Amino acid sequence: MSATIQAQEFHRTEQAAILPEQQYAGSVNPQWARLLKLLGMNVRYERCLGAELFTSDGRRILDFLSGYCVHNLGHNHPHIIEAVKDELDRRGPAMLQSHIPERAGELAARLCSLADGQVTKAFFCSSGSEAIEASIKFARAHTRRAGLLYAEGAFHGLTCGALSLMGDPFWKKGFGSLLNDTQQIPFNDLGELERHLRTKKFAALFLEPIQGEGGIRLPSNDYLAGAARLCKQFGTLLVLDEVQTGFFRTGPFLAAHHYSVAGDMVVLAKALSGGLVPSGALLMTDQIYDSVYGSLKRSLIHTSTFSENGLAMRVGLAVLDALESQDASGRSNDRGNYLRERLRDQLSGFEMIEEIRGQGLFTGIVFRPPRTLSLRLGYEAFAKIHPAMFGQVLVMRLFRDHGVLAQICGNNFQVLKLVPPLIITRHQIDEAVGAIRQVIQLAHSPSVFWSEALGLARRAVNV
Ligand SMILES: Cc1ncc(COP(=O)(O)O)c(C=O)c1O
Numbered sequence: 437m438s439a440t441i442q443a444q445e446f447h448r449t450e451q452a453a454i455l456p457e458q459q460y461a462g463s464v465n466p467q468w469a470r471l472l473k474l475l476g477m478n479v480r481y482e483r484c485l486g487a488e489l490f491t492s493d494g495r496r497i498l499d500f501l502s503g504y505c506v507h508n509l510g511h512n513h514p515h516i517i518e519a520v521k522d523e524l525d526r527r528g529p530a531m532l533q534s535h536i537p538e539r540a541g542e543l544a545a546r547l548c549s550l551a552d553g554q555v556t557k558a559f560f561c562s563s564g565s566e567a568i569e570a571s572i573k574f575a576r577a578h579t580r581r582a583g584l585l586y587a588e589g590a591f592h593g594l595t596c597g598a599l600s601l602m603g604d605p606f607w608k609k610g611f612g613s614l615l616n617d618t619q620q621i622p623f624n625d626l627g628e629l630e631r632h633l634r635t636k637k638f639a640a641l642f643l644e645p646i647q648g649e650g651g652i653r654l655p656s657n658d659y660l661a662g663a664a665r666l667c668k669q670f671g672t673l674l675v676l677d678e679v680q681t682g683f684f685r686t687g688p689f690l691a692a693h694h695y696s697v698a699g700d701m702v703v704l705a706k707a708l709s710g711g712l713v714p715s716g717a718l719l720m721t722d723q724i725y726d727s728v729y730g731s732l733k734r735s736l737i738h739t740s741t742f743s744e745n746g747l748a749m750r751v752g753l754a755v756l757d758a759l760e761s762q763d764a765s766g767r768s769n770d771r772g773n774y775l776r777e778r779l780r781d782q783l784s785g786f787e788m789i790e791e792i793r794g795q796g797l798f799t800g801i802v803f804r805p806p807r808t809l810s811l812r813l814g815y816e817a818f819a820k821i822h823p824a825m826f827g828q829v830l831v832m833r834l835f836r837d838h839g840v841l842a843q844i845c846g847n848n849f850q851v852l853k854l855v856p857p858l859i860i861t862r863h864q865i866d867e868a869v870g871a872i873r874q875v876i877q878l879a880h881s882p883s884v885f886w887s888e889a890l891g892l893a894r895r896a897v898n899v
Pocket residue numbers: 504562563564565566568591592593594644648649677678679680705706
């Protein structure tokens with residue numbers, strides 16, 4: 437055996453002895469590894485089925501996060517696994533970049549039909565951010581304007597274009613100058629919107645019909661229709677970001693359907709993947725398509741290597757089949773109403789609960805500062821250390837003490853987001869609500885909850 441081969445063998449044996457967690461911390465993202473450890477959430481998952489996650493140390497976790505609305509069908513849905521296996525077994529063309537992918541047309545047509553508005557064409561990509569990037573280019577190409585409007589609290593992704601439309605400065609800090617000509621406006625304020633649209637500088641208005649990371653914020657009944665009307669009047673395109681809210685998450689296929697509003701472009705991702713094969717889609721009108729791809733020379737003017745890849749197209753179709761055959765819309769409405777009813781019933785007496793809100797299985801518990809002096813002192817002290825501290829302790833306790841995985845909203849730490857897979861059962865909802873009640877009860881009994889929070893704060897220095 438040569439010295440080089442011996443050295444390689446030694447390196448391989450050494451690597452095998454390192455735990456995956458250590459290797460991850462060493463070579464991927466040590467700070468994320470630290471944070472998970474701090475929160476007691478650094479467990480190893482062995483199997484994930486439906487709404488349940490099973491860990492190597494024998495715990496069973498109920499998933500009320502769904503990978504931020506990726507797992508609408510639940511984890512490892514058999515129909516999606518079958519589609520992936522079948523697609524691989526047939527050894528068909530993949531990523532040739534020189535042919536017409538068989539299923540892309542069918543998937544595009546079905547998505548546009550479900551979106552049920554003016555959109556007729558799809559651009560496929562691999563993530564929500566990538567679809568947002570495309571929508572920025574297409575809006576500018578179509579309108580020949582540069583301006584981009586977005587709402588306070590918005591989250592459209594973290595690539596440079598999408599980040600330029602971020603409704604919280606935290607995410608932008610330190611990354612230098614982003615896109616010019618962007619303007620933030622308040623969510624739910626038609627007057628402010630009109631004032632900006634009147635300048636006719638804006639190519640597009642980007643809106644999540646129901647804000648996700650902004651705090652499960654529902655628009656007032658007339659906001660989206662009013663925004664669509666004003667956009668039309670002043671020649672600005674309406675881009676609906678349904679990355680979290682699409683695929684029946686809020687009841688209908690799109691959250692915009694609650695308000696009978698159609699976008700000029702619709703952004704989809706997350707659940708389109710079936711939780712297994714990354715995928716995104718930007719739906720648009722024929723007119724927008726023509727402005728971008730209007731000649732043979734421009735047929736590939738905007739594309740991406742993994743766009744329309746066979747596996748993602750196959751999975752996208754399987755996702756639609758499974759969601760439709762399982763009456764995802766009916767389930768989302770039924771279970772969502774049940775969840776909010778149970779939460780209101782169990783939590784309304786607690787002084788830190790401001791509101792339970794949402795649509796379908798897109799629900800937020802909104803917290804407010806306590807009035808009672810003994811609670812308020814602790815609450816305010818922790819808010820000063822870090823505004824997310826209170827919410828993170830709730831999340832940590834839910835996970836550690838009760839086996840429920842949930843998260844607070846990324847741009848609104850006062851809201852605990854509950855977005856389980858759409859296949860969640862009433863029994864599982866009862867279980868999660870019981871756990872949430874116990875943790876919130878603890879948060880209203882000063883000593884235990886707040887001393888834990890203090891410990892976390894101490895350990896979190898420099899996190
Ligand atoms: C509403 C919304 N839009 C866009 C994105 C970006 O999607 P991705 O993470 O796939 O790039 C996200 C991600 O969480 C999102 O919540």
